[in-house]
Amino acid sequence: MSTNAHVGLAIVIFFIGVFGILVRRSAFFYLMSIELMLNSANLLWVAFARNRGDLDGHVYAFFIMALAAAEACVGLSIIVLYYRKRRSVVLNRAREMGK
Amino acid sequence: MDRLTMEHLLWIIPMAPLAGSVIIGLLCALSPKRGSFPSRTFVAMVACLGPLTSFVVACGVFLALGKSSTVATIHQTLFSWISCGTFSIDFAFEADRLTAVMIMFVTFVGTLIHVYSIGYMGHDKGYARFFSYLNLFLAAMLVLVLGSNLVLMFLGWEGVGLCSYLLIAFWFDDEAKAIAGKKAFIVNRIGDFGFVLGIFLIFTTLLKSGPASLEFSFLAAHANVLAPVATVAALLLFTGAVGKSAQIPLYVWLPDAMAGPTPVSALIHAATMVTAGVFMVARMHFLFDLAPFAGQVVATVGIATALVAAFIGFAQNDIKKVLAYSTVSQLGYMFIAVGAGAYGAGIFHVFTHAFFKACLFLGAGSVIHALHEEQDIRRMGGLLKKLPVTGTTFLIAWLAICGIPPFAGFFSKDEILWSVFNTWGTYGKVLWFLGLFGAGCTAFYMSRLVFIAFFGENRTPSPAREKIHESPAIMTIPLVILAFGSLAVGFFGVPAALGGSNLFWEWLLPVFGAHEVHAEHATEYLLMSLSVFAALSGILIAYVKYMRKPFIAAEPRGIAAFAAGAFYVDELYRRVLINPLVALARVLLFRVVDVVLIDGTINGIAKAASVAGSLIRTLQTGSVRTYLYYLGAGAAFLMVVVYLGRW
Numbered sequence: 001m002s003t004n005a006h007v008g009l010a011i012v013i014f015f016i017g018v019f020g021i022l023v024r025r026s027a028f029f030y031l032m033s034i035e036l037m038l039n040s041a042n043l044l045w046v047a048f049a050r051n052r053g054d055l056d057g058h059v060y061a062f063f064i065m066a067l068a069a070a071e072a073c074v075g076l077s078i079i080v081l082y083y084r085k086r087r088s089v090v091l092n093r094a095r096e097m098g099k
Numbered sequence: 100m101d102r103l104t105m106e107h108l109l110w111i112i113p114m115a116p117l118a119g120s121v122i123i124g125l126l127c128a129l130s131p132k133r134g135s136f137p138s139r140t141f142v143a144m145v146a147c148l149g150p151l152t153s154f155v156v157a158c159g160v161f162l163a164l165g166k167s168s169t170v171a172t173i174h175q176t177l178f179s180w181i182s183c184g185t186f187s188i189d190f191a192f193e194a195d196r197l198t199a200v201m202i203m204f205v206t207f208v209g210t211l212i213h214v215y216s217i218g219y220m221g222h223d224k225g226y227a228r229f230f231s232y233l234n235l236f237l238a239a240m241l242v243l244v245l246g247s248n249l250v251l252m253f254l255g256w257e258g259v260g261l262c263s264y265l266l267i268a269f270w271f272d273d274e275a276k277a278i279a280g281k282k283a284f285i286v287n288r289i290g291d292f293g294f295v296l297g298i299f300l301i302f303t304t305l306l307k308s309g310p311a312s313l314e315f316s317f318l319a320a321h322a323n324v325l326a327p328v329a330t331v332a333a334l335l336l337f338t339g340a341v342g343k344s345a346q347i348p349l350y351v352w353l354p355d356a357m358a359g360p361t362p363v364s365a366l367i368h369a370a371t372m373v374t375a376g377v378f379m380v381a382r383m384h385f386l387f388d389l390a391p392f393a394g395q396v397v398a399t400v401g402i403a404t405a406l407v408a409a410f411i412g413f414a415q416n417d418i419k420k421v422l423a424y425s426t427v428s429q430l431g432y433m434f435i436a437v438g439a440g441a442y443g444a445g446i447f448h449v450f451t452h453a454f455f456k457a458c459l460f461l462g463a464g465s466v467i468h469a470l471h472e473e474q475d476i477r478r479m480g481g482l483l484k485k486l487p488v489t490g491t492t493f494l495i496a497w498l499a500i501c502g503i504p505p506f507a508g509f510f511s512k513d514e515i516l517w518s519v520f521n522t523w524g525t526y527g528k529v530l531w532f533l534g535l536f537g538a539g540c541t542a543f544y545m546s547r548l549v550f551i552a553f554f555g556e557n558r559t560p561s562p563a564r565e566k567i568h569e570s571p572a573i574m575t576i577p578l579v580i581l582a583f584g585s586l587a588v589g590f591f592g593v594p595a596a597l598g599g600s601n602l603f604w605e606w607l608l609p610v611f612g613a614h615e616v617h618a619e620h621a622t623e624y625l626l627m628s629l630s631v632f633a634a635l636s637g638i639l640i641a642y643v644k645y646m647r648k649p650f651i652a653a654e655p656r657g658i659a660a661f662a663a664g665a666f667y668v669d670e671l672y673r674r675v676l677i678n679p680l681v682a683l684a685r686v687l688l689f690r691v692v693d694v695v696l697i698d699g700t701i702n703g704i705a706k707a708a709s710v711a712g713s714l715i716r717t718l719q720t721g722s723v724r725t726y727l728y729y730l731g732a733g734a735a736f737l738m739v740v741v742y743l744g745r746w
Contacts, residue, residue: 021727045674095721 008046013040027079027089031072038068102173105149105156105163109175109192112153112160112202113241119149120234126574127227143217146230150213150237154206161199167526169196169609172316173246181250183309187373190570191619193247193315197610198457200446200603201244201378208370209237213578215327216362218574229360238260240371244378249298252379256294256343266358266367269453279358286352290342297335301386304328315382322385333386333393337400340376344430346404351669353427357419364419366513369426369460370453371464377433377449381442384611388440395526398438398519402533405431405560407666409540413547414662415653417474418463421548425500428541432515435534439527441518447592448515450603451507454588455499456575462493465570466552476548481557485567488575492582497549499585501542502634504627507589512538513630514592514604520626531626535633542637550645550683596623608633615741 020033026063042061049057083089122145126137137145142703160173160189176191194202205481213233239258246252268280301318305311308324318325325332339746340346345353356368367373380387380397387394408427415421436445467474469486483490499506502513516538520531557564569575592603655663664670 018731021723022731054718096724 003047003051006050009029010040010043010047013037013043025090025092027075027082027091030091031075031079032077035072038064038071047089102163102171105160105173105194108156109173109194109245110160110177111156112206113238113245115152115194116149116234116241117238119120119145120231120238123227123234124231127231137227139221142227144539146234147210147213147217149234150206150210153202153237154242157199157202157206159603160194161203164194164196164199165527166566171195180541186271186312188248188250188313190251191247191314192242192245194245195610196606197378197381197446197734198244200450200484200606202241204450205237205371208453208457208581209240209366211580212362212366212370212457212461215365215464215574215577216360218571219464220360223360225269229266229397232262232265232269233363233366236266236367236372238492240375241544243375245539246520247314249301249315249318252382253294253298256339256375256379257291259367259375260284260291263287263356266363267356269359271362273358276358279352279355280549283352283409285355287342290339290349293335293338293342295301297332297339300328300332300335301325304332318383319385321645322389325386326389329386329389330393333383333390334396335381336383337347337393337397340379340434341400342376343378344373344381344434345427346376346400346431346434347407350404350427351672354420354423356416357423359466361419361460365422365457365460365464368423369456373426373430374433374449374453376432377437377445380434380437381446381611384437384440384442387437393437394440395523396438398435398530400529401434401438402433402537403431404541405435405537406427406533409537409544411662412544413540414659415544416477416663418466418476418479418548418552419460419474421476422456422459422463425459425541425545428481429456429500432512432534432537435519435530437514439519439522439530440506441515441522442611443604444511444514444518446607447603448511450590450591451499451511451585454581454584455506455508458492458496458578458585459500461574461578461581462489462496465574466493468570468574469567470559471566473559473563476552478559479552479557480555480559481553482567483553485557486569488569489578492575492578493553495582496543496585499589500545501638502538502630504631505586505589507585507587509630509634510589510592510594512536513627514594516630517594517623517626531609531680535629538578539633539637542634543641546638546641546644550641554646594623596620597625625719650683 017033017036017040020029020036024030024033042064045057045061045064047057049055049061079089082091082094086093120262123142127142130137135480157495163173164171173194175193176189177188180190181188211231214231216229220226223229236259239262240684241255243252243255243259246255264280264284267283268277271277271280298313301456302313302676304325304327305318305321308321311317324328342349357364359368377548387397405428408424408431412421412428415424432712433445433448433452436442436448466479466482466489468487469489470479473479483494486693491679495506499508502509504510516531516534519527519534519647521527523530559567592601594601654660661667720726
């Protein structure tokens with residue numbers, strides 16, 4: 001597969017993530033969409049690394065995986081707390097930050 | 100003491116009183132229990148030590164200059180004060196023969212008045228503050244006199260103005276006295292504004308012909324460059340002198356300045372500060388020499404002031420007010436002299452006046468002290484018997500100011516009249532005649548004061564009457580010394596016609612150049628006898644009017660009431676100048692400029708920020724989803740921009 005194809009796939013995955021965040025209301029879908037976007041970025045790193053023929057991009061891909069794992073961990077904890085407080089994982093009603 | 104040694108010691112003269120002022124001021128401000136420390140003895144010692152040190156060094160300067168060549172000066176540069184491109188002003192002191200005379204009598208009279216104040220202010224709760232201000236005044240006055248350039252002179256000029264304000268309003272919890280202080284300050288601002296403009300004019304004119312400096316030596320050497328603007332510059336500088344030396348139309352602050360403690364009136368408002376204007380004109384004599392018209396204006400203002408103040412003095416009943424108007428009048432004489440180019444005569448009158456007027460004021464202070472703050476001469480009388488030392492010294496100073504030979508005032512006043520008689524042809528003769536008339540008036544109002552206050556029956560109401568006592572020695576000794584001075588200092592300037600050698604005139608000759616007078620001795624004898632005749636007739640009229648019958652205090656009527664009200668000049672100024680200015684300030688400056696323009700701008704900026712904030716605040720909803728929409732929209736916008744714009 002050419003680099004162009006990889007970049008196209010990454011864009012498609014990224015916008016699936018954006019679309020997911022904009023249309024779904026559950027906090028879990030937010031997390032999953034963010035994972036999708038991060039992975040699309042990861043795909044770009046690896047694709048360009050292959051195109052250039054060196055390993056630098058792979059290094060960043062590993063960083064992002066570690067970061068994504070940490071983010072998922074923290075995100076899930078927040079969702080658990082949010083659920084305990086509201087008995088719901090729908091985020092639309094969370095507006096305290098605007099006050 | 101030779102000249103080179105003095106070049107390293109000159110700084111001590113102004114700095115010794117300054118050090119005293121700072122020490123007393125700091126100790127007074129820092130002492131934990133107000134009034135207990137520093138002790139009065141300590142304050143008195145420090146306060147008198149500064150002026151005394153200055154006096155000793157001033158004597159050294161005087162002797163060193165006497166031994167040097169006649170045009171020698173003593174110059175000491177302390178540091179570069181203002182430096183900007185090619186223009187620089189040094190903080191430098193310079194003493195020539197004129198300065199030497201000034202610092203001698205300023206420090207001498209200053210020291211005596213400090214000693215006197217120890218007694219006079221002995222019971223005052225602001226004792227330390229008083230001496231701190233008084234020392235600061237002396238330091239500023241000496242900077243004024245010693246400054247080697249116009250700007251440093253102006254520093255001292257403003258410094259004495261500040262101290263004058265602080266000391267007039269010394270008892271600031273009395274509102275009238277606080278207002279008198281403010282009046283002195285504000286009226287002096289008008290004059291100082293002219294002074295500053297004069298300095299600017301001189302500087303810009305000099306700049307047109309290369310690098311300029313404001314050193315007096317430079318100005319004197321480049322006086323020809325100043326010739327085109329000499330009249331305007333001289334008149335602007337003279338405006339400053341009019342304010343500081345209380346001449347028409349700015350004399351109104353000086354009578355009110357009597358609100359201050361009496362030693363202050365003696366030191367600042369009689370002997371030293373108010374003569375700064377005369378000194379300044381003498382110091383800038385090369386400029387006034389180039390501007391004969393300005394000289395005529397100076398002399399005309401001088402004679403007008405001398406006469407008007409004398410007329411007002413006729414009807415005053417406050418002992419200090421009489422002396423205040425007398426000071427204004429005598430300052431007028433000094434300006435007649437310097438206006439006529441007889442700078443030596445003017446400075447000689449400054450010198451003798453410092454002695455006899457300080458003596459009169461301190462004597463008045465002693466009287467006020469003895470009578471427990473009584474200042475009205477209608478409630479005095481017969482004081483010569485009750486206060487023998489004060490009375491005798493007062494009488495000596497009185498004879499001096501009246502111009503009775505051989506007292507000091509005779510020689511100096513006569514020299515002024517003689518100089519003006521020989522200048523400007525007919526106009527000089529007119530000025531001489533008016534001056535002679537003024538001398539008679541001086542003798543009259545001073546004699547009126549003396550006869551009412553010191554002779555006749557005592558009219559002091561009980562219980563103050565029983566408690567009248569002679570002042571302590573610390574007050575009478577300065578009086579005696581000054582009275583001796585009033586008698587003796589005239590002999591420095593005995594004119595040639597009387598077989599003297601006029602040491603004073605010869606001493607100042609290298610500074611001012613010869614003021615050529617070609618006249619017969621016979622004329623001079625005639626003028627002298629006329630002066631003495633005028634003085635004697637003034638005294639005689641006062642004798643007939645106030646001594647022949649017992650004094651009865653009567654309400655003044657007609658012209659006397661007009662004079663008693665000081666010709667209502669203050670009222671005139673209030674109606675014509677102050678009220679319109681206040682109205683202008685209230686309506687235009689306050690309602691329009693301040694409220695609308697300045698406040699409007701400031702408040703408008705605050706209002707704009709507030710409105711913008713309330714608009715932007717609606718964007719912050721707190722919903723994560725909304726933020727994500729913004730994020731998405733922003734990213735899409737950037738993509739469009741990047742792709743369309745090909746950045």
